[in-house]
Amino acid sequence: MNLLRVKLMTSIAKDVRAYMLQIPLPKFPPIIIALIPNKGNENSKTISQLHKKLIQEITPQLGIHILSISSDGAITEFQAQQSIIDIQTPQRLSIHELSLNIHFSCPIFDNIGPIVWVQDLKHAKKTARNAIFSGAWLLTFGTSSV
Numbered sequence: 001m002n003l004l005r006v007k008l009m010t011s012i013a014k015d016v017r018a019y020m021l022q023i024p025l026p027k028f029p030p031i032i033i034a035l036i037p038n039k040g041n042e043n044s045k046t047i048s049q050l051h052k053k054l055i056q057e058i059t060p061q062l063g064i065h066i067l068s069i070s071s072d073g074a075i076t077e078f079q080a081q082q083s084i085i086d087i088q089t090p091q092r093l094s095i096h097e098l099s100l101n102i103h104f105s106c107p108i109f110d111n112i113g114p115i116v117w118v119q120d121l122k123h124a125k126k127t128a129r130n131a132i133f134s135g136a137w138l139l140t141f142g143t144s145s146v
Contacts, residue, residue, distance in 0.1 A: 017047075019054055021064065034058055044079030051084050060111050068116040081117040 019034040036050055051069070059066055071077040089107040093114040096103050108114045 017042075017050060019058070024067075033062060033064070042076060044076045044083065047076055047080035048083040051080060052087075055084070055109055055112060055115065065113050066115050067113075068118050070118045084115075085117060 015038040017034075017036045017038060018032055019036075020030040021033050022028075022030045034054065055066070069081075071081065085106060087107050089109060091108040092105055093108055094105045106114050106116050
């Protein structure tokens, strides 16, 4: 398909959701394993469906074992993560330490293992910094406020 035809059909994605593999060792650059075009308004349901597709279809085909998945601080991303965390799997990794008020639980997926959801710290810092200068009068972050 030539480029002009792609432009006329408006088939060029302005934004894409990128799933990257990051090996936690020095000098290993991230590897893109999936680029999925955004179709405009994304909500937590469509994002969680993409995450499920990654977990249940893409990674088993590639033979990848996921340790953690991170995202920026957008509320839709957080809600999508929460829906994946709430998936009922035959096994769960649970840690409860009452003296430290720690209650951790994550699903263990067949052929993949446990998946822990984290927020990308660089994006969280940028999101918080931008929110401070947004013109809002009061912002709350967990138990803190600005």
